[in-house]
Amino acid sequence: MKRGFIFDLDxxxxxxxxxxxxxxxxxxxELGFEFTKEQNxxxxxxxxxxxxxxxxxxxxxxxxxxxxxxxxxxxxxxxLEYIKKMDQSEIxxxxxxILQYLKENNIxxxxxxxxxxxxxxxEKVGLLHYFDAIVDGNxxxxxxxxxxxxLLAAKHLNVAPTDCVVFExxxxxxxxxxxxxxxxxxxxxxxxxxxAQFNFVDFTEISLDFIKEIIDN
Ligand code: BG6
Ligand code: MG
Numbered sequence: 001m002k003r004g005f006i007f008d009l010d011x012x013x014x015x016x017x018x019x020x021x022x023x024x025x026x027x028x029x030e031l032g033f034e035f036t037k038e039q040n041x042x043x044x045x046x047x048x049x050x051x052x053x054x055x056x057x058x059x060x061x062x063x064x065x066x067x068x069x070x071x072x073x074x075x076x077x078x079x080l081e082y083i084k085k086m087d088q089s090e091i092x093x094x095x096x097x098i099l100q101y102l103k104e105n106n107i108x109x110x111x112x113x114x115x116x117x118x119x120x121x122x123e124k125v126g127l128l129h130y131f132d133a134i135v136d137g138n139x140x141x142x143x144x145x146x147x148x149x150x151l152l153a154a155k156h157l158n159v160a161p162t163d164c165v166v167f168e169x170x171x172x173x174x175x176x177x178x179x180x181x182x183x184x185x186x187x188x189x190x191x192x193x194x195x196a197q198f199n200f201v202d203f204t205e206i207s208l209d210f211i212k213e214i215i216d217n
Contacts, residue, residue, distance in 0.1 A: 004159030011169035046172025
């Protein structure tokens with residue numbers, strides 16, 4: 001049996017949720033309504049298009065197709081401004097330690113993210129070289145909780161889905177991993193990620209012994 005490891009990006013590898021939030025908040029404010037951090041929880045793991053739909057529902061705003069497209073672009077331009085300044089300091093604690101361990105043990109690693117900005121972010125923080133496959137918002141037609149993103153990642157790694165392990169911080173992502181019949185590991189609040197097979201607050205809680213055990217069993 002050969003294991004494959006699949007990582008979500010935003011909220012698992014890097015703390016970019018705050019930048020997504022600031023960009024959406026700016027748009028909401030321009031459109032004349034508030035957007036809170038609590039509401040931002042709904043946006044985790046969700047595609048850019050779906051996020052804007054939810055945002056407009058929150059603000060009770062209707063949009064023409066043209067407005068919708070303009071606002072999608074505007075949000076992304078603002079988001080890109082934030083991530084332009086990103087560097088290694090924004091990698092979440094102990095992520096490189098786990099990636100390094102997997103690499104040293106020849107375990108294939110993939111990214112499975114909803115973001116269309118995934119690759120430049122990995123480049124910016126200097127982690128791109130760890131990944132044997134990148135599957136992101138540019139490669140999928142169905143958003144999480146659909147398992148497509150993770151099934152495609154498993155295919156690229158040439159590993160059976162049931163032998164893959166997924167790290168996720170979003171409810172939709174855990175559901176996608178479970179639907180793909182993969183081992184789901186929730187990173188974040190276990191009271192939120194209730195469907196995950198394993199839960200950790202962050203990677204500092206994950207020992208290399210635990211990773212080894214998953215690889216071997
Ligand atoms: C996910 C984030 O990883 O990517 C979502 O959790 C985000 O909040 C989605 O909306 C799409 O990202 P992007 O970079 O393509 O707008
Ligand atoms: Mg995420």
